[in-house]
Amino acid sequence: MQSHLSEESLWANALAARLRLIQADFADDEPATRRGFLVEEIERALKGQVPEKRKAMLRGLEEHFPAWQESSAPPVRQTQPPAPETPDALLARAVQVLPGLTPEQRAAFIEELRKGGFVPAPRSGGAPIELSEDLLKRLGLKPVDALDAERAGRTLAMLLDMTLAIDQFAWTMWRELAPKSMFKREGDLGRQCGSYLSGSNEVSTTQLAQSVERARKLIASLTGAVARAATTYARDRARLFDPASIEGDARAEKRALESLESACWRKYVQLCREYGADAVIEKGIKEAVAKAAENLIAGRASG
Numbered sequence: 001m002q003s004h005l006s007e008e009s010l011w012a013n014a015l016a017a018r019l020r021l022i023q024a025d026f027a028d029d030e031p032a033t034r035r036g037f038l039v040e041e042i043e044r045a046l047k048g049q050v051p052e053k054r055k056a057m058l059r060g061l062e063e064h065f066p067a068w069q070e071s072s073a074p075p076v077r078q079t080q081p082p083a084p085e086t087p088d089a090l091l092a093r094a095v096q097v098l099p100g101l102t103p104e105q106r107a108a109f110i111e112e113l114r115k116g117g118f119v120p121a122p123r124s125g126g127a128p129i130e131l132s133e134d135l136l137k138r139l140g141l142k143p144v145d146a147l148d149a150e151r152a153g154r155t156l157a158m159l160l161d162m163t164l165a166i167d168q169f170a171w172t173m174w175r176e177l178a179p180k181s182m183f184k185r186e187g188d189l190g191r192q193c194g195s196y197l198s199g200s201n202e203v204s205t206t207q208l209a210q211s212v213e214r215a216r217k218l219i220a221s222l223t224g225a226v227a228r229a230a231t232t233y234a235r236d237r238a239r240l241f242d243p244a245s246i247e248g249d250a251r252a253e254k255r256a257l258e259s260l261e262s263a264c265w266r267k268y269v270q271l272c273r274e275y276g277a278d279a280v281i282e283k284g285i286k287e288a289v290a291k292a293a294e295n296l297i298a299g300r301a302s303g
Helices: 007-025 031-046 051-062 087-100 103-115 133-139 149-177 188-197 205-238 244-251 260-275 278-299
Strands: none
Touching: 007 031, 007 051, 007 087, 007 103, 031 051, 149 188, 149 205, 149 278, 188 205, 188 244, 205 278, 244 260, 260 278
């Protein structure tokens, strides 16, 4: 709607809107304090611009605040008041301003829209739910989208139930696969979540994040270890029962007057007795999975 405006004019429009928001937010403060906030915002917006471009931008900004350059000039009586801005123009200005707002200013902006009935209010009380930009993208949401607090609580309950079940299963499996591993569970994730959600000071955000990251690393490593372990175990088993390898060992171990075929069959039976039992195969698979998971946890290449 404003594609015909120059870059300086677009910049001035967006900055003017932010300055008006600052004036409204600090209307009850001292003029000197309010002036300081305005100056800081202008300096921040001009940072990195060359002098010639700064002059052009400031001239565009002066058009929005004519009183700044007419403080010593006699007032000019207008013959008629300026025409009010159309809804389309106001919406275009809002769309331009929103990306440049701080999280606090954005929250205040959304709250004003909510008061006017343009944004639905959350169904339950409490602090607003804040999500990172990356998580919002993964959820297909925009920063201006309001979250339903009641449904957020239900979603949290379902995800916690699933996460804690997987966490318990993963650590139980890990104790069975690698009982001597140095990578161990450092705390009960369920109890930590409970303390944190209830507002207790016993568990900090950093502590909870570390426990979640530890569980995530274990679950991811166990999942990734399956493919690695399968490849390693299959390669070792194929090498063990390779006909050429069996024949080579049989030639070295062949008895007097024994045919090569009999010696090969005897060697094969020996290998099956030593490595073909169910318990031996199960142990080999578990050891392969544990080793592959340890390598993934430590960030090592499979070996």
